[in-house]
Amino acid sequence: MPGGDAPNLDDISQTTFYIPYKPDVSKPTRSRLPESQYQERDFTEGPDLRLAAYRKAWTKCFDRLQTIIHNLQTPVVAAVVEEVHRSYTDILPGLPYPELPVICITDPIFGSSFLTELTNQLELPEDTPDSLFSQKTFVTHLHPPDCGNISSAMKSIVNGFVERETTLGKVKRKPATSLANYDITLLSTWYKALCEAEDFDAESRPNLVVFLHEFEQFDPIVMQDVFYICSTRIPDLPLVFILSTSSPTTSWLHTSYSRATLARLRVRRFALPSGAKILEDIILKTFFDVEFEPDVMIGPANIQYLQDYFTRYDSSLDKVLTILQLIHLKHFSSDPLTVLIHATPGVTSLSRPTSFNFIDSLAERLYAPSTQTPSETHAEDWRSITIPSLIKSIDEARTSFRSRARGIRVAFGFINLVQCFMVLQGYKGLGWGQQISLCDVFVDILEGSLEKDIKYLSIMVRKLRVEQLRGLLEEIQLYFTNIPTEEEAQAQIASLQSILPNDDVSLSELRGQVATGLSDWLIGYLNSRLTPLEESPLWDIWYTGLTPFPSELLNPSVRASILSGLLRPHDFAERDNESEEEDREVGLWELPDTSILFKRYLDSGKMINVYDWFESFKTVLETQAEKGKSSSGRGTPKKQKGKGKGKQKAVESEPGEWEGEEEEEEKWKLEVQARFMRAMQELDYLGFLKHTGRKADHVLRLVFDVND
Amino acid sequence: MRRSGLIASNEDSPSSNEEIEEEDISASDDGDSDNQEIDATPIQHKKRAKSTHDSRPSFNTIVETSFDAYFTYNSSRAQTSTNVFSKLVLPLTPEEYSEAIRSAASNLKSVEPAILADGYRTKVFSRCMSELKEGFNILCYGYGSKRDILNKFATECCAKAGHVVVVNAFQPNFVMKDLFTSIENVPGVTDQELTSTAIEKQARRIYDFFAGPSQEHLYLIIHNIDAAPLRNPKAEAHLSLLAHNPRIHIVASIDHINAPLLWSSSESSSRKPHGPITDSTTSRGFAWLWHDLTTLASYDFELAFADRSSISGAHGGGVRRKNDALAPQNATAMSETAARHILASVTQKAQKLFLLLGNKQLESIEEAGDDGASDLQQFAMAYDTLFNNARDNFIATNDTALRSLLGEFRDHGLIVSAQAGSGSGEVLWIPLRRERLTSVLQTLQIDK
Structure with a gap:
């Protein structure tokens, strides 16, 4: 074996191969970003x-997202934890039999982050100061595959507790003398001993x-027995079931379980916030706060x-986080300039020849003449560039971008404040968050197409009454006092406030003056x-702009990809002489075997007779052989038109000739058959065929996409 | 009848006037080679003639979608010919198959996709590596066997970053346990206590090892994660547990067109936990990132176990495929070598009997003057005739002796028998096509 430990991965007798870890001593592998398209523009440490820089930026964003998510889910987590602890304290008296406490959580969005948080809260170590309950809880998790039948379900539950590390130590069971490991009595005994x-x-x-994860996937027939068995042991065995469901309808339990089962359960429901509002909230608090x-x-x-x-497609927070992470990853791996995001490298590293x-x-980016304003002096500018001056301009660009971005955030908050005020006063606001999704508003803001809204607001402001103006000015002032950079605005508001008359009835002129002043100032x-943001120099370091998201990473078109691989394989090939090849249409006979067969498949009806399919495949291969022969003069198998009748012709010809020709033909026949088998089995492997017993040697077509 | 072709392909493409939006089936494609010219076959000529008669401009946006096609085809009766492939075409033996493919491969030039070019490949590899490091698992789709390129990725990139386990899940004899046993080759995994040999415990131990203090990473390369052994919910649960570990990275490939249905959206999106890993894993999931890795390579390695003599040989998986692979050689696909091996180990009398039957069969084939591409049963010999012949040649003097001679051949499928339809009793024949039978008989005669 080469190297002693590299296995032969082409060994067909083995199903798995282990390749040991072999760190490259000469060139230790470090984690890297994907290679940039403009790698040549980078410098050594780049x-x-x-x-x-990516790690720093993403961690910052991620922490913020975590905090937001945490805040959103905390109330529900706290409520569920409390419910778990209270499950066996205030039981309704006078029930005919004890009810099994079940907590049903509807969670279409939060997914794993919520479940992790909940489990952590439930399993808090005793001495944690922030635990509200002195009581401990033991949690075990069940997933749908654990509960295929009743004994495996019970076994998972019992083992989940009994095998925990407790003061009892490890439970040693002797198969001959102890209870079966799926017997709930074992759990009772263990609990009593504990x-x-x-x-x-x-x-x-x-x-x-x-904890039952993805409860919709559990088999109701198994679970109703589990519920029954467990409910016979309460309250001696204080079991609490938590069902995690993701369907927004809360009636899952009621539609799939019988009344007899439901009667044994005391169901409490908790729903996590859901809907597009969550996404708006997250974007608002991360990028427009x-x-x-x-x-x-x-x-x-x-x-x-x-x-x-x-x-x-998928309203899960995990996906949102993934999308944001991928946006960061893509941003930093596309252009080497993004290294400047936080700080500029020192003069020493930039003045190296590399x-x-x-x-x-x-x-080029900083000083190249822009197309709009051709500068005459740019040649001089170009000559006078030094590295320190370059660093200075980068730092300036960074500051300018940051303040511009901050300006946008402040302005957004401001508009939102004014429009909320209008809504509160009973006027028609801008409809943000109601008729118009906030995400659309964000897009409008970034694209700078909010003029209409601003104009509308300014007109509305002009019409406000004195006391309304006073209220609005107060709110605006409060908003700006929290923002130290907006002193000018603060002063402006203060001056307007001073003009505003205290008396509501008199001096409508002054009201008009203040209202107009405010409205004009607001527009300006x-x-x-x-x-x-694109107008700022070097904006693409800090802003992703119109770069599209690589959506095929998360939402791929697998089907389309396979189909185009089959139908147009030449489009995937390397194009050396692009100009020539571009418009040339590829004939059917030039395609690989599987593609030929697949084209024939698309031409057929819902059922395919394998023999006819084979024959039509054969005709294409014959064309292929002829074309190949005529183009290269290569000795492809001897073939003439009217293959099927070749035999009769051959019989009439001389015996000697007959032998050779016959043999050649036989070989060609075998080759065609082998190639047909191979191509058909490949299509079968890809899932295009269904074998049917309805007609002998027929297959059913499964894909009906159109060939064009 | 022989040239009937695909009858249904003559049907005109229906419902071109229905107002349906164009379905974008060429999403991942340049789409510049629309309406490909289809090369000359009689059937295609007809079809083209019809469509030109339609005078439908090629840029028309109103196109039939796959839904229309489905309903059109389902509303009509399937019209196919009564030809039966397995009756009309003799199945290939493995030798014939591989010989034919080998000779075909030398004549064909395959399409080399751009993604396999060196420069592009390093880019893809570096991208995959960094995505794996960022806590995602990678799923490769697209037409063509991705085994070679992923193996390259395993040896060139992953082996330098951690332990690697390559899994050929497409093999019919693959079981989940193989995967875990292979992972246990990583030093240190087996040091931890294993309470039972159950597969769950094994998975849990591996998870704990890589979640624990050891800083080592594991790269799992799974060829065809959509293969039958990994399709069941149990196997998937184990995999999703491993996939959720921050230090286990999965790179998998799928080929089946409906493979994405294997995972629910929450499973495929669930992110790996960050920060310290708690002992109890509450969630599982794959955190897939999808990559189009169309290689256009053939699936020869993946289909190495498929029965090339049967039209459903590559279909389905699991139990059925396994049984197929282990079952004795298909009765109609006896190879020359196999026949020689059997003949070499039987008695002289038995060989004589075989010669007798074989020569008779050859004679009747030649009499018929057919090209041999049809059912061999028609050249079979009735048992009574054979018995008379055998007695005349002093091969077997009574019925019992003949049956015992035939027994050996029947057990190995060198002679097959069936009940003749016309009440003439049992008939026997050798499932070898003419030229093969000739060569076997020749060697047998030379040996004598």
């Missing part, structure tokens, strides 16, 4: 610095929580994609703040 060993009284004894400055600002294309994906390409591309202020 990739590492960019990776660090309570005695740890000296639990009725108050402090731990509840046993069984005055108090938080994201390192990378996402562009309208990405916001639209997020919204689309969330509302149409950094010249980087400097060049940077200088907002227009100065809401400038497109």
